[in-house]
Amino acid sequence: MHFTVLGAGAMGLRYGVLLQEAGNQVDFVDTWQANVDRIHQQGGVYVSRDHANRHLVPVKVVLPEDYHDDPDVWVVFTKQMQLADFLTRTAHAFNQNQYVLTCMNGMGHVEKLLNYFQPEKLLAGTALVATVLNGPGDVDFIGARGAGTMNLANYTEQPDDMTHRIVAELEKCQFHPNLTTNFRGTLLAKVVFNSVVNTLCTLFEITMGEFAAYPGADDLSRQLINEAYDVCERDGVTMLNTRAEELDSVNYVSKVANPLHYPSMYQDMSHNRPTEVDYINGYLVKLGRKYHYDAKTHAFLTHLVHLAETTRQANAAQTAAAPTQEASA
Template sequence: MKYTIVGAGAMGLRYGILLQYNAGVPVDYVEPTQASLEKIRAQGNQVFKARDHKDRHALDINIYAPEEYAGDPDMWIFFMKQMQLPDALKRLAPKFKSHQSALGAMNGMGHIEQLQKYFADDKIIGGTAMIATLLNDYGDVDFMGVEGAGSSVYANLTGQPSATLDEMLRDFQAAHLNPSQSTNFMGTLLTKVFFNSVENSVATMFQSRMGELMAYDQFLAGIARPLINEAYDAAEAVGYQLLETRDEMIQQVDYVSTVANPLHFPSMYQDFVKGRPTEVDYINGWIADLADRVGTKASTQRMVTHLVHLAEAMREYHPPVNQLIADK
């Protein structure tokens, strides 16, 4: 299949590079962020790729502004920030065709409803990825972990099998994205949202690596467990079934923090230290809103949402140190 990646940020570049250079399939990029587009074009339509801060080298890519793109992909892959997606979709709307599919594998919740405005339900795939990636600068990406590290899960919105998803999974396997398939659409998406409501938000507030959170011996019991319990309470009240039990989610937080990616700064931190808005409203805030709608309690999720926004406001008085740069 041919793929068009919308958003040449950390995950967009990782997926695109792996599909193009490992799987050998055609990949285009559409970059709605003008500063990123200009930087990559100034580099000769090349991006720099490293792994664990080593072996940094340039790779050729095809990149376009939304208005100038004339390609006809089999699948669009959206890796925008939640707050940027509506404008990107509006700019790209004349390019969408009925035979095309859309994969939304973004952080947080809200993007599926946006995709449904432009694509039929049987053309929408949702996904989540536990794949650590840093964007050092526009057009400069750093893959964290050994080749093939991390995993990803995908599900059709309809919950039904499809030849498109089967072919995509074959390409993703060849790309070393370690994909698996699920028939539980909401469970697939919420797995990452609930995980991020702990790791991303708390690490961002304290400007820490994932592994450093474990320095507090009550992190799992006193912080992760209440957040996860509130999220599961709300999901279960709606009837959503997660891919993991509550205990398995806690174990996942423990494993990622101590074994898989202890040195990783999560994506929300990357936005925070670069002065950008975070996606906390689409993660912790979304969970708290869900709890309000179904009548369960999520005061901890709501408080974390406010605290991340407070940390954003405090940047005016106490500018954060960008440890992504110091760590290079």
């Protein structure tokens, strides 16, 4: 099968490299010029697993304007705030026969993808897979092979033969895909998970394991989960897990699967990049207001993340503007 990955970041590279190793043709399209240049210079991307066994994997990557092939499936892994520009720049390569698969964080991407792809050919889901982009052309897969899991569903909730073929390829990569017929419940399960772990680990600059080790972690998680479920249930969403099962998922991933992992929101914050908090906690706040429900804790955390972003960026700008101090003779 021919896959093209839109977004050669941490998750895009992990999915693409493993799909390529499973025997598929895989291309990458990226808008980060430094990343594209470095991969061209190296002849591929350096891949590690848990900071070890760093090796070069040959891959093909181009800017959107330079891509003119016709894949069977697009695999989309961009940041929410970057997606519209990615799609606009790559639109010349889209057609009505192609499928698209995405497991992006947050909510807001589905509506944008439906502007380019047929509803019955859109697959979306969630990936509990930890990966770190060390820098241009250098990625680290966190966790043992096969440690991650994912859920996905067709937008129409009616899987077809091509859907099952895509799931089979993902199974070869040991992503353990769980195909559901509950589209919104599938997507919102990860939003709720991220609204707890990503946000709190980012604010306190800690790993998932460090968060889970805090004696009051369950109380914090339960408060955020309950508030998120109150919102989702008002919107008529049937969640994949019960509230108790969602707490169990947070604890399992944090304590067992990826205790040493810093979530992607932390990685963005630590590099003074904008976070996706508006598409995670902020999304739950906005959805709650539609039903006159005030998700106060999620609103508070959204503000805290933006305050941290603003403070870090101001400090970085101040440091960059400071004159260099030279030692006097």
